[in-house]
Amino acid sequence: MPKLGMEPIRKAALVKATIVEIGRVGSLDVTVSQIAKRAGMSSALAHHYFGSKEEMFLAAMRHILTLYGAEVRGALALADGPESRLRSVLAASFSATNFRREAVGAWLNFWVLAQTAPEARRLLKVYQRRLRSNLLAGLRPLAGDRAEALADGLGALIDGLYLREVLKSGPPDRAAAIATALNYLNSQLEGAAHAGAAEGQSFR
Amino acid sequence: MPKLGMEPIRKAALVKATIVEIGRVGSLDVTVSQIAKRAGMSSALAHHYFGSKEEMFLAAMRHILTLYGAEVRGALALADGPESRLRSVLAASFSATNFRREAVGAWLNFWVLAQTAPEARRLLKVYQRRLRSNLLAGLRPLAGDRAEALADGLGALIDGLYLREVLKSGPPDRAAAIATALNYLNSQLEGAAHAGAAEGQSFR
DNA sequence: AAGTTTATTGACTCGTCAATCAACAAAAAC
């Protein structure tokens, strides 16, 4: 039966299966055998293609980030004007895709993994930088030099809202999350309009 | 050597050791033997007092939440007036304690655990409800009927800021996190003032 | 003093799992 050119197909199947299994179990405590079985092959073959379980996890994480990136790009392509761009980023961040069990499991566990696996941390940083840059593109025309601060706050708010929606029992309310984020934006932008230029908000 | 009344002492030592080990390893992938060794006893004794590893995790989570609760209460005791109360909650949420390696490991992994362990989810809900109620106490005098929405947003923002500070490389910037949260508050309250709702003054 | 409760551990059971290997099959290259 051995057809050639199996490698990409097998790898893709394993990545998908890895994400599904992590979502099913809710932790990184999944066995290579489970993953391989779901992907329709022996565990030996999984090792053959990925070398180690950790490599599988990292490939899965890359895949999740790629999906998210594609979703953002897709939404941005239809946007015109800064406000529309911001809305697109929010829509993508709170898309139904990101609330599927697999995606949730992946994100939560990748945060844990990022604590100790340098490559995972690197990937997470890539995601955050991209999100930040997308937000900035929409914010700069609206907020000028306050854009940086707003982007940081909004980025954190997005993560926090996601976390809460995901951990609460019952179905997540994506619209409410988006509304809260938009509300943050509106009030910050109104504030800038009233105050005129930037004013140093000194903490402490 | 068997002195009596060891149970609470042993349990406390185990809880502490559990948290330390989770922080050290960065995941829930710690063995009972590791924990017991750090707590200065045999793994059999750990099982004797806690029955299972899961019980140890839950006890550790309860302990973390208790510590956090105590910190908030302590800060609130010194506060006078709504603004001061809000500030206290923020200070406690971003206290140095919460950024120690053990606490970080605990929080991240408890989020993961909350996906599947009902008791963990319950505990997390208790934390969120308490945070929300503390925020509301400070917000209601300032924001009136908008307090609920603000508390939800601020709660998510706190979690999100914590997540970001914790996952970025380098030392966390607690002051920046507090500043961002205060900035959120200010702009939301100013918005309310303009809209003619409750009387809200900006505080910085 | 005999019996009960509490504290404590080393040794053991039973299972699991990541990773390796030998071996087999088919296509491609020579």
Next chain:
DNA sequence: GTTTTTGTTGATTGACGAGTCAATAAACTT
């Protein structure tokens, strides 16, 4: 048409780990 490359797995290795248990010992009870 033999050799090499690619695909594939069952069986095995080697390690580790959660939870149990029997045994030992000190303290409290009666």
